[in-house]
Amino acid sequence: MKTYGSEPGAPDPDPIRVGISEFVVSDSGQTLKSYGLGSCLAVGLYDEDSEIGGLAHIMLPDGDANDASEDKPGKFADTAVRAMLRQMVEKGASYTDVEAKVAGGSDMFDFESFGDGVGQRNIVAAREELDKLGVPIVAEEVGGQRGRTVVFETDTGAFSIKTADGDQEVREL
Numbered sequence: 001m002k003t004y005g006s007e008p009g010a011p012d013p014d015p016i017r018v019g020i021s022e023f024v025v026s027d028s029g030q031t032l033k034s035y036g037l038g039s040c041l042a043v044g045l046y047d048e049d050s051e052i053g054g055l056a057h058i059m060l061p062d063g064d065a066n067d068a069s070e071d072k073p074g075k076f077a078d079t080a081v082r083a084m085l086r087q088m089v090e091k092g093a094s095y096t097d098v099e100a101k102v103a104g105g106s107d108m109f110d111f112e113s114f115g116d117g118v119g120q121r122n123i124v125a126a127r128e129e130l131d132k133l134g135v136p137i138v139a140e141e142v143g144g145q146r147g148r149t150v151v152f153e154t155d156t157g158a159f160s161i162k163t164a165d166g167d168q169e170v171r172e173l
Contacts, residue, residue, distance in 0.1 A: 015151065018042075021075035023056035025087040029155030036164070037104035039119035041077065041142070042150040043126055044101040045084055045135065046157040047093035053154035054088055056080040058104075060118065061125035077125035085133060100130050101159040101173050102140040103150050119143065139173035 015031035018024050020040060024032050032055040034042045046053040056074050063076025073079040089095050105126075107117035123142045130137055139159065141148070147164035159173045 018055045018057045020057050021059050021072050023054055023074040023080050023084045025052070025054035025084055025091060026154040027052045027091040029153075032152045032154060034150045037148045037150065038106050039104075039117060039122065041102065041104040041119070041122040041126055042148075042152075043077070043081060043084070043130075044150070044152045044157075044159050045081075045088060045098050046101070046152075046154070047088060047097045048099075048157055049097055050091075050093045051155050052088050052091050052093040053152060053157060054084040055150070055152045056084050058122055058126065061121040077122055078129045081126060081129040081133065081135070085135065096134070098135050099138045099157075100135050101152075101157075102126060102137055102142055103159070103161050103173065104148055105142040106144050106146055106148070141171070141173060 015033040016024055018032050018034045034055060034057040041058040043056045043058060044053065058077045058080050059075050061077045063079035073083040085098060088098060105119040105123040107119045141161055149162045151160045160170050161173065162170045
């Protein structure tokens with residue numbers, strides 16, 4: 001009997017899409033993908049020893065100031081990072097071994113009257129929450145004025161980025 005996906009060279013199964021305001025934690029080597037990050041921020045957390053990882057597609061910076069964060073913790077940088085880390089530890093990740101990779105947070109539009117854009121505020125909020133929780137950021141590609149798509153391999157921790165600026169290059173963080 002042939003089992004597809006287990007043979008060398010067999011195609012990988014489709015990645016799990018992590019949409020806006022969502023996060024997914026995996027302990028079974030799944031590929032997670034977030035499309036169309038503009039001002040949104042992708043935060044990938046990974047514990048190499050347990051091969052447990054998670055990816056959040058964060059839309060806004062501060063959930064603690066918003067009552068809706070309980071219904072949708074993945075929407076906000078602070079609540080998404082905490083909730084994802086909690087789920088990873090529940091699945092067997094070691095809190096002290098988790099590392100982060102971050103991408104996105106572009107300022108797609110220039111509105112000087114609003115001060116820092118949402119993208120920049122998302123970056124700051126995620127960095128602050130990760131620092132508060134003692135999770136080091138080992139790689140990041142943030143800011144700028146271009147959209148990104150992120151692919152996160154939870155069996156290896158590979159975190160790759162493709163930009164939406166016509167460049168076909170895929171960069172590994």
